[in-house]
Amino acid sequence: MSYSRVKHLCDTALLGRVLQFKVCRRKMPGYNMSYRVLRPRWMKCLPVLSSSFRSLSTQPAKDGVDLSKFPVDKIRNFCIIAHIDHGKSTLADRLLEMTGAIAKTEKNKQVLDKLQVERERGITVKAQTASLFYSHDRQEYLLNLIDTPGHVDFSYEVSRSLSACQGVLLIIDANQGIQAQTVANFYLAFEAQLTIIPVINKIDLKNADPERVESQIEKVFDIPREECIRISAKLGTNVETVLQAVVERIPPPAGSIDDPFKALVFDSNFDHYRGVVANIAVFGGRVKKGDKIVSAYLCKTYEVNELGLLRPEEHPTQKLFAGQVGYIVAGMKDVKEAQIGDTLYHQEQPVEAHPGFKPAKAMVFAGMYPMDQSEYPALRSAIERLTLNDSSVTVQRDSSLALGAGWRLGFLGLLHMEVFNQRLEQEYNASVIVTAPTVPYKAVLSSAKLIKEHGSEELTIVNPAQFPDRSVVSEYLEPMVLGTILAPETHTGKIMSLCLSRRAVQKNMVYIDDQRVMMKYLFPLNEIVVDFYDLLKSLSSGYASFDYENAGYQTADLIKMDILLNGRPVEELTTIVHRDRAYSTGKAMCERLKESIPRQMFEIAVQAAIGSKVIARETIKAYRKNVLAKCYGGDITRKMKLLKKQADGKKKMRRIGNVEVPKDAFISVLKRKEK
Numbered sequence: 014m015s016y017s018r019v020k021h022l023c024d025t026a027l028l029g030r031v032l033q034f035k036v037c038r039r040k041m042p043g044y045n046m047s048y049r050v051l052r053p054r055w056m057k058c059l060p061v062l063s064s065s066f067r068s069l070s071t072q073p074a075k076d077g078v079d080l081s082k083f084p085v086d087k088i089r090n091f092c093i094i095a096h097i098d099h100g101k102s103t104l105a106d107r108l109l110e111m112t113g114a115i116a117k118t119e120k121n122k123q124v125l126d127k128l129q130v131e132r133e134r135g136i137t138v139k140a141q142t143a144s145l146f147y148s149h150d151r152q153e154y155l156l157n158l159i160d161t162p163g164h165v166d167f168s169y170e171v172s173r174s175l176s177a178c179q180g181v182l183l184i185i186d187a188n189q190g191i192q193a194q195t196v197a198n199f200y201l202a203f204e205a206q207l208t209i210i211p212v213i214n215k216i217d218l219k220n221a222d223p224e225r226v227e228s229q230i231e232k233v234f235d236i237p238r239e240e241c242i243r244i245s246a247k248l249g250t251n252v253e254t255v256l257q258a259v260v261e262r263i264p265p266p267a268g269s270i271d272d273p274f275k276a277l278v279f280d281s282n283f284d285h286y287r288g289v290v291a292n293i294a295v296f297g298g299r300v301k302k303g304d305k306i307v308s309a310y311l312c313k314t315y316e317v318n319e320l321g322l323l324r325p326e327e328h329p330t331q332k333l334f335a336g337q338v339g340y341i342v343a344g345m346k347d348v349k350e351a352q353i354g355d356t357l358y359h360q361e362q363p364v365e366a367h368p369g370f371k372p373a374k375a376m377v378f379a380g381m382y383p384m385d386q387s388e389y390p391a392l393r394s395a396i397e398r399l400t401l402n403d404s405s406v407t408v409q410r411d412s413s414l415a416l417g418a419g420w421r422l423g424f425l426g427l428l429h430m431e432v433f434n435q436r437l438e439q440e441y442n443a444s445v446i447v448t449a450p451t452v453p454y455k456a457v458l459s460s461a462k463l464i465k466e467h468g469s470e471e472l473t474i475v476n477p478a479q480f481p482d483r484s485v486v487s488e489y490l491e492p493m494v495l496g497t498i499l500a501p502e503t504h505t506g507k508i509m510s511l512c513l514s515r516r517a518v519q520k521n522m523v524y525i526d527d528q529r530v531m532m533k534y535l536f537p538l539n540e541i542v543v544d545f546y547d548l549l550k551s552l553s554s555g556y557a558s559f560d561y562e563n564a565g566y567q568t569a570d571l572i573k574m575d576i577l578l579n580g581r582p583v584e585e586l587t588t589i590v591h592r593d594r595a596y597s598t599g600k601a602m603c604e605r606l607k608e609s610i611p612r613q614m615f616e617i618a619v620q621a622a623i624g625s626k627v628i629a630r631e632t633i634k635a636y637r638k639n640v641l642a643k644c645y646g647g648d649i650t651r652k653m654k655l656l657k658k659q660a661d662g663k664k665k666m667r668r669i670g671n672v673e674v675p676k677d678a679f680i681s682v683l684k685r686k687e688k
């Protein structure tokens with residue numbers, strides 16, 4: 014068997030089955046077995062093989078399960094939503110263990126957080142699906158669980174996942190109580206008209222106060238306290254009640270097996286061997302291997318090569334039926350073919366397409382360039398594939414004088430941008446330069462010529478280098494967000510002054526109980542995007558939480574500020590600032606750059622300028638060789654001559670010297686230190 018064939022089989026889990034057979038025959042533990050049955054040439058596949066084995070060890074039962082025995086009324090589709098770190102992934106682990114989807118071992122921790130970046134950062138960034146088999150009242154149920162991220166930057170993942178569900182488990186930490194993302198996630202589920210089951214987690218903690226949390230839930234969400242379930246996901250306390258509540262309270266999906274086949278693509282990723290793997294929610298009918306299906310988006314026909322359940326690893330089955338959630342591989346080789354939000358139907362039975370998802374609104378834009386222009390094609394394909402898995406990123410071609418051809422990418426927030434960058438490096442081995450992030454400003458043009466050129470009076474500016482001059486603009490607009498802050502009452506003073514310093518306007522303030530306050534502020538997005546959350550956390554000793562939603566645009570007095578290194582403008586560091594902030598921002602950026610740029614053999618002048626007027630300056634001193642070291646005593650004029658020669662040399666170097674700006678300086682220059 015050839016190497017590529019083995020690899021292919023591993024990926025399609027066929028080899029997994031062959032090896033499983035051998036494991037059973039020789040009665041050996043699956044893990045070690047993999048090394049024994051391999052021939053030396055196959056050893057190269059070990060990483061892939063071991064992951065196949067891991068998946069085998071995590072899904073012992075229900076091989077070849079007949080999904081037709083789960084009619085729609087025996088199916089429940091639900092999401093787990095919560096604020097960051099309230100225990101979604103831990104509860105998902107318990108549910109997987111209790112239903113036998115994974116083995117109960119120490120190693121099986123946060124199994125749904127599969128990405129390296131998720132494990133390293135300890136956060137979920139990607140929603141993950143797992144199908145569970147559960148018996149209740151002597152009836153077998155198929156439960157499809159979707160674990161979602163908690164951070165505001167990934168809320169698009171949450172809203173998409175909700176479209177495949179009829180209910181949610183809203184997890185709330187028994188110690189921290191309701192937090193900003195709890196409120197935001199509650200409203201997402203509420204607007205989608207889903208059944209909400211409040212689950213109070215971490216009751217094992219010493220400071221847990223489930224009573225208080227129940228009162229908060231009653232007050233803020235108007236859900237009676239009797240509906241709350243108290244659990245400890247870590248210890249498994251009362252988790253069985255959660256499963257029962259899922260079956261009893263969440264309605265089964267609508268749709269019938271007799272309807273024409275209709276499925277919504279709610280997520281997808283790219284596999285090197287099989288092409289696009291789409292996660293689907295089947296709204297009606299059934300689909301099987303070999304069926305000819307059509308993508309409503311492109312009107313292209315495909316043949317189904319593989320389909321199955323996610324448990325949480327792929328688990329191929331023969332068919333998928335109405336109400337079920339699973340994956341499908343249909344020979345889509347191009348990333349553009351798998352649009353998230355697309356509808357799939359049978360070739361002979363066209364159906365009305367699902368309206369799809371509202372496109373994610375990018376909040377932060379940054380330039381992304383290859384380290385070396387020769388890496389451009391590889392980076393382009395990496396970005397295309399990663400954006401398939403993360404459809405909330407917008408991509409536009411861009412180029413810069415200094416960095417060559419690249420892209421301008423739009424993200425939902427700074428963490429989203431950092432995670433995307435990290436995934437590019439870890440999953441695609443791509444090394445990139447990311448420029449200073451900016452928010453999408455708008456300019457209302459007054460020049461008829463420009464209006465004609467752009468085809469509209471309003472111009473959105475995602476690249477500060479293209480900021481139009483005041484002379485051709487009647488007004489500038491900046492994006493606003495409505496921020497929600499939840500914090501202990503004792504910290505409100507400090508939080509209010511932080512918000513004021515960010516040009517925020519208070520809209521509302523209510524007590525959610527006798528200790529915690531919920532405040533609403535209207536912020537200019539630019540003021541919160543880089544470092545606001547970190548500062549809020551640090552000045553509230555980690556107790557405040559923050560979430561925001563889009564609040565349109567407002568007129569603002571904006572100007573473009575250039576950063577010059579030795580008199581040369583660095584286009585990638587150009588920023589758009591509010592006029593009142595220009596001096597303080599310019600000064601802070603120069604100071605930050607002074608800290609981030611390493612000293613070189615020549616002096617570097619770091620300047621911030623508006624037009625031709627320099628508003629701030631810092632100097633990075635040159636390394637200096639002691640040219641007088643060998644001059645023992647002697648005439649002063651000789652010393653002066655040596656020093657002058659050195660100074661002339663430095664001047665020349667400074668003129669021709671190229672200042673290298675370190676990669677991370679582009680973001681760090683924008684972070685402000687709060688006094």
Ligand SMILES: Nc1nc2c(ncn2[C@@H]2O[C@H](COP(=O)(O)OP(=O)(O)OP(=O)(O)O)[C@@H](O)[C@H]2O)c(=O)[nH]1
Binds near residue numbers: 104138164244246
């Ligand atoms: N004491 C205690 N700790 C818990 C419990 N449930 C979760 N934790 C801990 O809380 C931390 C966060 O848990 P996660 O499951 O990663 O939380 P999450 O909500 O999935 O986090 P994000 O995906 O980042 O939003 C981990 O250190 C868990 O061990 C619990 O019932 N009791």
